[in-house]
Amino acid sequence: MRRAGTAEGAAGDRVAKWLARAGVASRRDAERMIAEGRVAVNGRRLADPAVLVEPGDTVTVDRVPIDPPGRARLWRYHKPKGLLVTARDPEGRPTIFEKLPDTMPRVVSVGRLDMGSEGLLLLTTDGGLARRLEHPENGWVRRYRVRIHGRPDPAAVASLAKGITVEGIRYGPIEAGLDAVKGEASWLTVSLREGKNREIRRVFEHLGLPVLRLIRVAYGPFQLGLLPRGGVEEVPAKVLREQLGQDAVRKPKA
Structure with missing residues (x-):
């Protein structure tokens, strides 16, 4: 030292x-x-x-x-609704880290999903890799299935592609497409490249379309697929190398 x-x-x-x-x-x-x-x-x-x-x-x-860092490892995790993405909560609410298998090493999350959201969350043993995957310069699309209350106005939804300002906060382009309307609710596919805290919820609330359910189905090249709720599956090192390059999974010298 x-x-x-x-x-x-x-x-x-x-x-x-x-x-x-x-x-x-x-x-x-x-x-x-x-x-x-x-x-x-x-x-x-x-x-x-x-x-x-x-x-x-x-x-x-x-x-x-603390065990020394090894090679960077990455997992896909299907986050259930009702769990916080935090290491500890002062209010004692349940967190994802309490629900992971005991065989998992110590990991950090790549970004977050709020307590009421579900779907794909990436976990890694390497905080540096987490920051790299979160960085907007990747240009990675984050795709969601979103159930809203109400029937969206096509023009208002299309306008989100130009970005929108809500309560003084500027949000970047959001691509949204209507998939289905069932009664008083609608399903949309929503894609964005740089998600701010509770961005989708705040934007659609601003449009008078409160979000009833929010499921992340993709983060860049990584897909939720058929991973069951609460399931976790490691991304093979070969896939990491293909997507991020050899340096992303190198074993550190110290």
């Missing part, structure tokens, strides 16, 4: 990056853990995130040893 200088990466990663790659938390959350005094290296509690973790160092969070 040593304090980071100008040669970061030559002998190790900054501790927050190391924790993110180990799947403990995002780098930002790891930095917060360090500030709270929850992280130690070789028994020494840290207050400074500018510390490099070197081969052979022992890292603990809340006195629990």
